[in-house]
Each structure stands twice: as C-alpha cells, then as structure tokens.
Amino acid sequence: MEIPAKAATAALALFAVIAVAMAWRLCSRMFQGRRLFLWLWFIAACAAPSVVDLFQGTCAAREQRFAIAGLPAAYLLAAVGLSCPARRTRLAVLLLVAFAWAPHLADIYREYSRC
Numbered sequence: 001m002e003i004p005a006k007a008a009t010a011a012l013a014l015f016a017v018i019a020v021a022m023a024w025r026l027c028s029r030m031f032q033g034r035r036l037f038l039w040l041w042f043i044a045a046c047a048a049p050s051v052v053d054l055f056q057g058t059c060a061a062r063e064q065r066f067a068i069a070g071l072p073a074a075y076l077l078a079a080v081g082l083s084c085p086a087r088r089t090r091l092a093v094l095l096l097v098a099f100a101w102a103p104h105l106a107d108i109y110r111e112y113s114r115c
Contacts, residue, residue, distance in 0.1 A: 011100040014093060015078060022081035038077050045070030 049061040
C-alpha cells in the first residue's frame with residue numbers, strides 16, 4: 001500500500017509541533033515520573049530491531065511490523081503532548097491530525113484484504 005507523501009509529511013510535521021509544545025511546556029519534567037516509563041518504552045521498542053540487526057547481521061529493522069511495538073507508547077506520548085497547549089489549540093491540532101491521517105484511512109478501507 002502506497003502512503004501519500006504529502007499526508008505523511010503533514011502528519012510528521014504535526015507531531016513535531018506537538019513534541020516541541022510538550023518540550024516547551026514540560027521542560028525538565030518531560031522525563032520524570034510516568035512519562036519516563038513512556039519514553040523508555042518508546043526508545044526500547046524503536047531500538048530493539050536495530051540492535052538485533054547489529055548482532056545478527058539481519059535487516060529486520062526495515063520491516064514495518066517490528067515498529068508496531070512502539071505505537072502504543074507513541075500514541076500515549078502524543079496524548080501527553082496534546083494535553084500541554086490550550087484547549088482550542090489542542091482541538092485544532094487534533095482535527096489537523098485527523099485530516100492528515102484521512103488518506104491513510106481511506107486506503108485501509110479500500111484494501112481488498114479487508115473484505
């Protein structure tokens with residue numbers, strides 16, 4: 001399934017804005033308490049396929065399915081980031097994320113394997 005480049009770039013830019021807002025708002029508290037566990041989970045899930053590749057000489061990190069382990073942590077970190085700005089800004093960013101993901105959702109709906 002081909003990912004539309006503009007939609008992927010827009011989603012990446014929006015999550016970069018969310019990360020900057022979270023870093024700005026939380027500063028040193030970003031890596032404390034329960035948020036530290038989320039960061040460690042995310043980093044471990046992202047780094048594990050690369051570490052395995054390094055030691056075994058494989059190319060598992062190229063497979064998208066191995067990145068799925070980090071998705072729940074990424075979603076929770078995005079939720080923490082979305083909780084930082086004001087309510088109207090939060091709603092606007094959430095709507096923009098939904099619009100950026102719309103082409104991907106349409107592709108999933110059109111997949112033959114879904115029937």
